Amino acid sequence: MADLLQGLELPKKYYGDDIFVRWEGCDKHPLAKAEEAIEARRKVIELLRNSSGQRSSKRALAARLAKCRAGRRCLSGACPECIRAHQRWFTRTSWTAMEGRSEEFVSVTIVPTRWDVPGKETMTGDLETARKLISLVMRFAGAGVALGAIDLSFNERRGQLGSELKCAHAHLLVSKVGLPVWHRRLRMMLPSTPNVDRPLLVEPWDGNPKFINYTFRPNLSRRVSIDPVGDGREKDRANTRTPPLLNHQRVEAALMLDGFGLVNRIIHPGFRLDTNHKVPTFVRIED
Numbered sequence: 539m540a541d542l543l544q545g546l547e548l549p550k551k552y553y554g555d556d557i558f559v560r561w562e563g564c565d566k567h568p569l570a571k572a573e574e575a576i577e578a579r580r581k582v583i584e585l586l587r588n589s590s591g592q593r594s595s596k597r598a599l600a601a602r603l604a605k606c607r608a609g610r611r612c613l614s615g616a617c618p619e620c621i622r623a624h625q626r627w628f629t630r631t632s633w634t635a636m637e638g639r640s641e642e643f644v645s646v647t648i649v650p651t652r653w654d655v656p657g658k659e660t661m662t663g664d665l666e667t668a669r670k671l672i673s674l675v676m677r678f679a680g681a682g683v684a685l686g687a688i689d690l691s692f693n694e695r696r697g698q699l700g701s702e703l704k705c706a707h708a709h710l711l712v713s714k715v716g717l718p719v720w721h722r723r724l725r726m727m728l729p730s731t732p733n734v735d736r737p738l739l740v741e742p743w744d745g746n747p748k749f750i751n752y753t754f755r756p757n758l759s760r761r762v763s764i765d766p767v768g769d770g771r772e773k774d775r776a777n778t779r780t781p782p783l784l785n786h787q788r789v790e791a792a793l794m795l796d797g798f799g800l801v802n803r804i805i806h807p808g809f810r811l812d813t814n815h816k817v818p819t820f821v822r823i824e825d
């Protein structure tokens with residue numbers, strides 16, 4: 539069902555500042571306030587217009603974002619206000635679906651690699667490809683109950699500006715049922731590679747909804763590896779800086795996210811999206 543939806547018509551409160559305080563933000567990635575999201579939308583529109591030239595797709599997207607307002611939301615995956623509202627909704631409904639069951643889940647990050655160019659393995663920068671690969675490996679591994687979202691970063695090595703690789707990946711909460719088996723299978727299907735040191739990260743979840751909030755974050759990362767040993771491999775996160783995206787990356791990300799859609803970012807095996815109510819919710823299929 540999610541594949542058919544670009545974005546959801548959410549009540550006004552999801553666009554404001556007045557609710558859900560206890561779910562929001564974390565020290566490293568605080569959630570934007572409504573006013574900041576409005577300003578971020580203006581900035582995206584400006585960037586799209588300034589870089590559009592003859593490209594009508596950029597102008598068309600800028601025009602759609604410019605019309606986003608209360609009661610007539612654009613629901614674009616590139617709109618900071620609509621992303622923020624969906625992030626709040628996703629955090630709330632996921633948290634509701636998991637409340638009292640946090641000990642049943644672990645946090646998982648998956649970076650799918652692509653092998654379609656022999657000998658030239660790299661991470662995929664295509665959101666749809668990443669979504670398909672992640673869904674596939676999870677199904678084959680037997681990780682059948684999970685909630686999370688697709689994320690995108692621009693990875694580069696220090697001093698090699700312009701060499702960045704787009705990296706589509708997912709942050710998920712996955713049910714511990716069958717964990718030893720699905721963990722082993724995922725490790726087999728997601729080996730570390732020259733470009734991706736840690737394609738699979740499985741960690742305990744402390745039950746804090748901030749992780750859910752993080753999975754659907756609006757601010758994409760630019761990761762610059764410092765590579766202290768100079769052998770072309772990134773050793774760990776301590777050697778990675780995350781400066782803001784460059785303007786051309788913001789434009790590229792806006793076009794990609796708009797084409798992909800907001801709800802399409804969500805991966806939810808074992809849960810169904812119930813759209814029969816005013817505010818859609820995720821419901822465990824077995825419930």
Ligand SMILES: [Zn+2]
Nearest residue numbers: 606612617620
């Ligand atoms: Zn919007």
